[in-house]
Amino acid sequence: MKSSIITLKEKKRATTSVTTLPSKMTAEWCSLLLSFAAIAVARVHCQSSEGFISIDCGIEDGSSYDDPITNLNYVSDSPYIDTGINANVSAAYATSAMELQERRFLNVRSFPNNNRNCYDITGVAMGSKYLLRATFMYGNYDGRNSRSIVFDLYLGVNLWKTINVTDPAATIRTEALAVALGESFSVCLLNTGKGTPFVSGMDVRPLKDGVYPGLNATLSAVVHNRLNMGPTSGAIRYPDDKYDRIWEAYSSPQWTEISTDSTVNNLSVDGFEPPTAVMQTAVTPENSLTLNFTLELDPGDLSEIVVAVLYFSEFLTLTGNMSRQFYIYFNGARWFQKPLVPEYLLSDSVYGIVSQTGYWQYNITLQALSNSTLPPILNAMEIMAAMDSSNEATDGGDVDAISGIKESYQVKRNWRGDPCSPKDFAWDGINCTFSLSEPPRITRINLSSSGLNGTISTAFATLAAIQYLDLSYNNITGTIPGFLARLSSLKILDLTNNNLTGSIPSALLTEAQNGLLTLRKLWRYGQGRNIGECLNFIILYVAMDFYRQVIVNINECRLEGNPYLCTDESSCQLTPASTKKKITAPVIVILGVLPLLLVVLVVFLVWRYRTNKGYGRASHVSQQNQPIFNRIQKRQDSPLQFENRQFTYMELKNITDNFKRVLGKGGFGTVYYGCLEDGIEVAVKMRSPSTSQEPKEFLYEAQFLMRVHHKNLVSMLGFCKDGDYMGLVYDYMAQGSVENHLRGRTQNATSLSWRQRLQIALESAQGLDYLHKSCKPSIIHRDVKTANILLSDTFEAKIADFGISKTLSETNTHVSTIIIGTKGYLDPEYHITGQLSRKSDVYSFGVVILELITGKPAIITSEDNVHISHWIQQRLAQGSIEDVVDARMHGEYSANSVWKCITTALACLTVLPYQRPTMANVVSQLKRSLELENLHSQNRRTVTSGETVFTSSLK
Numbered sequence: 004m005k006s007s008i009i010t011l012k013e014k015k016r017a018t019t020s021v022t023t024l025p026s027k028m029t030a031e032w033c034s035l036l037l038s039f040a041a042i043a044v045a046r047v048h049c050q051s052s053e054g055f056i057s058i059d060c061g062i063e064d065g066s067s068y069d070d071p072i073t074n075l076n077y078v079s080d081s082p083y084i085d086t087g088i089n090a091n092v093s094a095a096y097a098t099s100a101m102e103l104q105e106r107r108f109l110n111v112r113s114f115p116n117n118n119r120n121c122y123d124i125t126g127v128a129m130g131s132k133y134l135l136r137a138t139f140m141y142g143n144y145d146g147r148n149s150r151s152i153v154f155d156l157y158l159g160v161n162l163w164k165t166i167n168v169t170d171p172a173a174t175i176r177t178e179a180l181a182v183a184l185g186e187s188f189s190v191c192l193l194n195t196g197k198g199t200p201f202v203s204g205m206d207v208r209p210l211k212d213g214v215y216p217g218l219n220a221t222l223s224a225v226v227h228n229r230l231n232m233g234p235t236s237g238a239i240r241y242p243d244d245k246y247d248r249i250w251e252a253y254s255s256p257q258w259t260e261i262s263t264d265s266t267v268n269n270l271s272v273d274g275f276e277p278p279t280a281v282m283q284t285a286v287t288p289e290n291s292l293t294l295n296f297t298l299e300l301d302p303g304d305l306s307e308i309v310v311a312v313l314y315f316s317e318f319l320t321l322t323g324n325m326s327r328q329f330y331i332y333f334n335g336a337r338w339f340q341k342p343l344v345p346e347y348l349l350s351d352s353v354y355g356i357v358s359q360t361g362y363w364q365y366n367i368t369l370q371a372l373s374n375s376t377l378p379p380i381l382n383a384m385e386i387m388a389a390m391d392s393s394n395e396a397t398d399g400g401d402v403d404a405i406s407g408i409k410e411s412y413q414v415k416r417n418w419r420g421d422p423c424s425p426k427d428f429a430w431d432g433i434n435c436t437f438s439l440s441e442p443p444r445i446t447r448i449n450l451s452s453s454g455l456n457g458t459i460s461t462a463f464a465t466l467a468a469i470q471y472l473d474l475s476y477n478n479i480t481g482t483i484p485g486f487l488a489r490l491s492s493l494k495i496l497d498l499t500n501n502n503l504t505g506s507i508p509s510a511l512l513t514e515a516q517n518g519l520l521t522l523r524k525l526w527r528y529g530q531g532r533n534i535g536e537c538l539n540f541i542i543l544y545v546a547m548d549f550y551r552q553v554i555v556n557i558n559e560c561r562l563e564g565n566p567y568l569c570t571d572e573s574s575c576q577l578t579p580a581s582t583k584k585k586i587t588a589p590v591i592v593i594l595g596v597l598p599l600l601l602v603v604l605v606v607f608l609v610w611r612y613r614t615n616k617g618y619g620r621a622s623h624v625s626q627q628n629q630p631i632f633n634r635i636q637k638r639q640d641s642p643l644q645f646e647n648r649q650f651t652y653m654e655l656k657n658i659t660d661n662f663k664r665v666l667g668k669g670g671f672g673t674v675y676y677g678c679l680e681d682g683i684e685v686a687v688k689m690r691s692p693s694t695s696q697e698p699k700e701f702l703y704e705a706q707f708l709m710r711v712h713h714k715n716l717v718s719m720l721g722f723c724k725d726g727d728y729m730g731l732v733y734d735y736m737a738q739g740s741v742e743n744h745l746r747g748r749t750q751n752a753t754s755l756s757w758r759q760r761l762q763i764a765l766e767s768a769q770g771l772d773y774l775h776k777s778c779k780p781s782i783i784h785r786d787v788k789t790a791n792i793l794l795s796d797t798f799e800a801k802i803a804d805f806g807i808s809k810t811l812s813e814t815n816t817h818v819s820t821i822i823i824g825t826k827g828y829l830d831p832e833y834h835i836t837g838q839l840s841r842k843s844d845v846y847s848f849g850v851v852i853l854e855l856i857t858g859k860p861a862i863i864t865s866e867d868n869v870h871i872s873h874w875i876q877q878r879l880a881q882g883s884i885e886d887v888v889d890a891r892m893h894g895e896y897s898a899n900s901v902w903k904c905i906t907t908a909l910a911c912l913t914v915l916p917y918q919r920p921t922m923a924n925v926v927s928q929l930k931r932s933l934e935l936e937n938l939h940s941q942n943r944r945t946v947t948s949g950e951t952v953f954t955s956s957l958k
């Protein structure tokens with residue numbers, strides 16, 4: 004037993020970097036050690052080990068145990084690291100590890116893969132000071148009997164220590180003192196090509212803020228020596244040292260070892276708080292007044308700033324002329340100018356920089372003053388060096404972003420520690436730029452073939468310096484987010500072979516078109532075609548109405564390997580993937596369901612015949628007996644229509660001041676300005692007495708208006724049915740029609756801003772969407788045009804003139820009618836087939852959007868009666884957006900926003916109705932366009948207000 008303890012002691016000594024080995028090894032010390040251990044165990048429960056993190060690297064993942072000596076709980080390192088493999092030291096060294104009484108040395112985690120492997124030691128408080136310790140024993144765990152393994156240990160981005168293993172049985176221990184800069188410490192092992200890194204254990208111990216003054220967030224230290232002078236055996240650590248610092252015993256044959264049983268108290272304000280057990284022992288020179296010794300640092304540990312802390316305490320009660328006074332010299336130079344006078348049973352310490360030139364050898368001399376009767380005394384000392392801090396951590400924003408990405412895709416790999424730093428050891432798949440003026444920035448991310456699932460993470464939005472993003476060959480789903488277009492540095496985006504859906508954000512397309520961004524392998528169209536060519540191609544062919552080719556080519560322009568992705572909303576309605584699938588699938592379905600369909604059809608026809616007979620007769624009777632007007636009155640009984648008021652012809656005459664002011668002429672009559680008794684301004688539409696129109700048709704509008712209530716549809720206040728006279732009373736729309744504004748036919752000549760135009764488009768689209776979707780049965784306006792969009796005094800847009808609107812029964816998607824509408828706004832499909840559907844309104848609305856953008860009429864008479872859609876496409880194919888945008892906006896618009904509107908409008912103008920978006924799609928596109936404009940104008944406003952501040956401060 005005794006001999007084994009002596010071996011243990013010798014081994015421990017052998018592993019410290021202290022040059023001189025202790026000489027005295029006595030059996031008494033062994034018993035002292037044993038009693039120490041006993042005391043330690045007995046006292047452990049009185050001490051707080053709060054915040055201690057004790058990691059045994061290489062034990063079974065998730066396991067833990069209590070150390071019998073310190074009673075500290077050691078846990079597996081698996082929560083702190085994703086990489087590396089566990090291994091046991093070979094049997095020959097397991098015995099010596101057992102002798103060390105440190106179970107940690109029985110196993111290691113080794114890192115044969117990756118150049119850099121990092122532990123993220125979580126559970127620390129940001130801004131607090133900590134002691135960190137890493138331990139290593141090779142123990143021939145890999146069976147290779149290596150005699151030289153050298154690798155680097157990093158704390159965060161800073162080199163902590165180069166670990167140099169030359170002896171398989173040697174235990175290496177290194178300590179750092181550092182302030183936590185975040186919620187975790189990252190401890191990295193770097194393979195520098197001289198052997199596979201491994202680690203046995205790690206400790207993290209919180210320190211009180213006041214201890215080790217001078218160390219702060221920007222200055223960390225590596226502890227080289229922590230020596231307990233005097234006749235102790237073994238090291239002193241927790242629970243004697245509440246911070247679990249490990250104090251190695253150190254002595255010399257030329258020294259007298261002294262000790263006291265009395266408690267040595269810390270000073271009330273103590274920057275180091277040495278434990279009593281350490282301060283109770285000390286050394287003095289034997290027969291001399293000079294204490295002399297040399298400490299050598301590892302040549303690999305050279306540091307410019309080396310700091311020493313020396314601890315003293317007086318054990319004797321000095322009487323008479325007894326005195327103990329001495330000076331301290333480092334390498335021959337007096338270090339502390341005043342003579343040292345230790346205080347009785349109080350722990351005194353001096354600390355300071357001992358060199359700034361990078362010595363690796365220190366001659367330390369404690370020299371008594373000539374009038375001192377007692378020799379110098381030394382209880383303990385520490386030597387530490389400033390940790391190199393020349394590496395800068397990656398930009399905080401980039402770190403947050405990449406951590407978010409790591410989190411959302413659960414990226415394993417070696418993604419721990421700082422993403423960029425140290426320079427040659429960035430995370431796999433990450434490239435960074437390094438400059439003197441700013442922290443490293445992430446510029447490239449390659450996550451190709453990484454098995455990523457889910458959507459494109461919003462974390463990508465904050466990677467401000469990213470230039471190259473490769474997410475190809477994964478299973479990414481969802482849409483391509485618009486924020487990718489806002490990554491101003493992004494030059495190459497590769498989304499090949501994923502399962503993306505939806506449309507490519509127009510802002511991205513714009514950037515690609517302008518050559519700012521390469522959407523890598525995005526387009527399959529032809530060989531060597533880029534996205535710009537592809538897009539021009541689409542626009543050109545839409546313009547030429549070669550719609551069949553458009554379908555084919557839009558498909559060719561899909562993102563390669565993303566079968567559900569499409570160029571715009573209209574192509575999104577096509578079935579995905581190959582044309583083969585597209586044709587065969589519906590055919591098979593139709594063939595399969597055909598017999599069933601026939602049965603349903605027969606049943607339906609029989610049912611319809613029966614119901615129509617009864618129902619038809621009833622309605623015939625009612626139409627004959629009561630005029631339609633009465634039916635309206637009946638409807639009025641319901642509380643919803645209560646606000647509608649009935650006027651007499653005389654009343655209308657008074658309201659309009661004898662039909663004095665004409666506001667406009669609608670399809671079925673003239674509209675006059677009027678004013679109700681209570682001052683409310685109204686518009687009164689009177690049926691032209693000359694018109695051949697049935698009163699029934701005139702009153703259709705009244706019927707519609709009673710049913711529909713939406714803020715973007717003009718509201719009817721009342722009606723008149725007085726003999727042959729018929730009239731409708733509406734809200735007065737002070738700003739008149741959008742057409743008049745665009746033609747400059749209004750009194751106040753201020754032209755509409757892009758935001759106002761967008762707002763008008765959005766509001767009227769919402770009105771139409773309401774007619775199509777929320778009305779049951781749904782209503783087709785049939786005469787959507789800028790003349791029928793009216794503006795309130797606050798420029799709120801409302802759709803007017805429902806004179807030719809049609810209801811669509813729920814079973815039908817279209818109705819056949821006589822062709823009616825306004826030239827230039829007419830859906831060509833409707834024109835050819837007479838089939839009216841909601842998509843006819845969508846077509847007309849596309850024309851409205853183009854009018855708002857260009858300020859031009861639907862048919863441009865000044866240019867050979869060209870239709871506005873052809874005009875805009877011709878111009879876009881040749882030039883840029885400025886050539887089509889209304890010059891009266893003075894260039895004050897977001898090009899992205901306008902571009903989005905153009906693509907939306909062109910989608911509305913697609914020849915095949917089913918390829919057109921719904922009004923709901925149009926609404927959402929316009930909303931996005933408005934967002935783009937808001938973003939743009941916010942930036943503008945910031946600049947303006949900045950200027951204002953500047954000028955006012957000049958005054």
Ligand SMILES: *[C@@H]1O[C@H](CO)[C@@H](O)[C@H](O)[C@H]1NC(C)=O
Pocket residue numbers: 089090091110
């Ligand atoms: C290490 O040794 C322990 C105990 O003998 C055993 O349970 C464990 O599986 C070994 N670990 C490895 C990685 O071989």
Ligand SMILES: *[C@@H]1O[C@H](CO)[C@@H](O)[C@H](O)[C@H]1NC(C)=O
Pocket residue numbers: 153167168169303
């Ligand atoms: C490692 O230590 C050995 C023996 O002390 C020494 O010869 C060698 O130069 C050291 N290697 C490095 C890289 O410091």
Ligand SMILES: *[C@@H]1O[C@H](CO)[C@@H](O)[C@H](O)[C@H]1NC(C)=O
Pocket residue numbers: 297334335362364365366
């Ligand atoms: C330390 O002392 C030794 C001998 O006393 C001397 O050889 C050596 O040069 C000294 N080292 C320094 C750094 O002064």
Ligand SMILES: *[C@@H]1O[C@H](CO)[C@@H](O)[C@H](O)[C@H]1NC(C)=O
Pocket residue numbers: 326372374375
């Ligand atoms: C010893 O000498 C120093 C100056 O050399 C003096 O400051 C100190 O007071 C003296 N100590 C005693 C005990 O006389």
